[in-house]
Amino acid sequence: MLKDWSKAKKPDQTEIDARLEHARMELSARQMAIKEKKLPVLVIFDGWGGAGKGSILGKVIKNLDPRFYKTETLSKPSEDELRRPFLYRYFVRIPEAGRFSFFDGSWMDEITKARLQGKTNDDEYRQQLTSIKRFERQLSDNGYLVIKFFFHISRSEQKKRLSALTDDRHTAWRVSKWDLWQNKHYDECVDVYDEYLELTNQFIAPWYFIDSGNRKWAELQITEILVKSIDIALQNTGRAAAILQNTFPLKQMPRLCDIDLNVSISDEDYARELKELQAELADLHNRIYHRKIPVVIAYEGWDAAGKGGNIKRLTSALDPRGFEVHPIASPEPAEKNRHYLWRFWKRLPKDGHIAIFDRTWYGRVMVERLEGFCSENDWQRAYNEINEFEKELVDWGAIIIKFWVQIDKDTQLARFTDRQNTPEKQWKITDEDWRNREKWDLYEDAVNEMIQRTSTEFAPWHILESNDKHYARIKALKTVIEAIRKR
């Protein structure tokens, strides 16, 4: 995990400052919620010596009221603790309901150190890992939020910091022999840490890696993760199944109401660009076919937003032997009887092919959520399940492009009325469309939540402003072309 860890991209200092101020306020506001909902929160700071665990912990708790947290520095077990089971000293320190406990160092220290010093053999080590996994799962099953941070710095950065600390007689005490040993045997430590992190990376208590090169940036990462994880856990209190913490990096996305729909294209430009872009796409289609790259294009959007026409402008550029359009309606009985993603797995393209979905797996968090076709727990869990599904496709090598086709409420009304009044369009409008329209605001909330929670860096949403359908079509073509070109 450490070895293939891809750092989140560090924002510039101005953005860090602004987001940090906001995140601190948010965290502070969570204290009362935690107390009210009686949520116990256990936060673990692990990582390299000199990575700044202690000082960042100091900064994080500065924003909290001392009545709401405890900190525990877990260095060596005491004589008394050594006479009890390995987990004893950790179990007795778990937080009370409604409070934080921050552990500066955890069981990871004890286990990996013993491993590095050759004090535990393979069997003992595995047994400890099993204990830890059970311990963390029991906490989670019993309503605890467990958040685990690993502070990561490079060997040279660690060396630099340890030297700086040692050189100053006021801070020299903070450098232990163990820190120095770590730096000297950095690669060996990476191997052991990496294995430990992999083996204890549980869904109910995942690891977060903190890029610790910059203090404020480290504090920001931690504070934001705390806030998000607490929000998920607050939804879980009193509920049996834990909704998992999100560990996928997310893109910041606009809310629907902030999208400027006053964008358009002239008829002339439209005709010209359409022709050019379709030619380009046709060419690219050949290339992905030969390079065996699979492409998945997902369309969601309001009724009458223009999805169908938009898709048509894409497909008319494509060779019919290399693509398929899947209109998604209500599930068939055989589909209803299986995992809700099953029908989409079945429809995945072969490599080199393009699959276009007219409505998608996101039905779970829109129509199924709002019409009560699944339980709240089901759709809450679905954000993560869908992110995992799309990660699977990306890891396979697929290009995923997700479109949200956006119009405003007035435009929808105009188009509905037009459909109603035009005989050859009447099949396109049903009572259900009108009923859905009445729930516009509920849908808008659900769509906003969906876009925020499923715009992963590997599969973000693209908004198609479709009050002007021509504009949206050109933008769709450009987006698809760009995504393929990039590959």
Add this chain to the structure above:
Amino acid sequence: MLKDWSKAKKPDQTEIDARLEHARMELSARQMAIKEKKLPVLVIFDGWGGAGKGSILGKVIKNLDPRFYKTETLSKPSEDELRRPFLYRYFVRIPEAGRFSFFDGSWMDEITKARLQGKTNDDEYRQQLTSIKRFERQLSDNGYLVIKFFFHISRSEQKKRLSALTDDRHTAWRVSKWDLWQNKHYDECVDVYDEYLELTNQFIAPWYFIDSGNRKWAELQITEILVKSIDIALQNTGRAAAILQNTFPLKQMPRLCDIDLNVSISDEDYARELKELQAELADLHNRIYHRKIPVVIAYEGWDAAGKGGNIKRLTSALDPRGFEVHPIASPEPAEKNRHYLWRFWKRLPKDGHIAIFDRTWYGRVMVERLEGFCSENDWQRAYNEINEFEKELVDWGAIIIKFWVQIDKDTQLARFTDRQNTPEKQWKITDEDWRNREKWDLYEDAVNEMIQRTSTEFAPWHILESNDKHYARIKALKTVIEAIRKR
């Protein structure tokens, strides 16, 4: 896991036959329940070539109605499957609600084979493991029961079987090149399998190792595990949190109503044995003190069953510096605000010491269950949580002895009445005792379930027949002495 796997003890052939007949009937009876509750069940047969996966699978499904299951033989992926994501061929084969799917071979084959053949590098391998863990967890979260078997045989046994198959021209086709390769590179395979099994041993889909030396014994293990896991899953249907499958080996225990309480001891024998046994225990206490062995003794039983007097006969043999008795009443506020096992963790003995609990953590599945002090999900989960807790203590090196002090209902009434009528005993009887007595039958069901589900091989229950209190005291002393002696 394979390396430190401790086989379940094989019963003799008569017992196997009897249990198998019963288990087959039980499994067959589960089919309708699965259908009614719409439970999808995915059963995976993995393991060594020649271990008999195919033929045992054939036997297991013989007891099932073909309408209720599908079998899938997952050998090499087809051309078409190779052009889709790695998980595709498995996902599209998941069972329908209300049915079994049996997989002869699974994703484990594909992943470990590629690993052994050097076709995947470390990164790809880890990515596949992550995919698998997510896949299995998503199935479980979405209401699927996933049961994974690994058929284990030794290298020499495998060799013998493969030769026998090859020598017979009717069966020679069943031996693949890969089977032979496996046997030749057995140790290498063990390493890779072991790592895979460890890394994919999830709480929601644990591995079961099947001792495959004997066919009927293998079928029995599988059928019994299927029945038990299905029963747990049926409790989970419609519930968000999965109650975990039990993976700890359990002892067969009698039901309370089958316990013969007509056992007694003469006053003379009692006086003599008590003296002798207490002397022996005193001696053993010194020895565990010096050898730093911790001992945990847990007492549960009916009101007025004689727990107090029983404990007194133990403690009067012990050096007060080396033991502690913990009477367990309702939890304090600080205890209520934490994981229910916290107050017991806090009271664990030091090594070399004895802790005696007068009432215990089993309150969770008795009084807390019956009085509604915790949710159904809480106490259902607790059987496994408690087994894990006790495993932790055993792994630490503790001796655990659990007593259920049993009397019949009439005896309780006689003792209650006596207490009521004897001024110096009146403090021992409260209205609550009478109220609990009214719930005798409910308690009896709960106790039976508790004893069945928490008599692990490492920490089984001992029944003390206590209609004759003297008999029970002598038996308790003998049990404790024997447990310590064995160590």
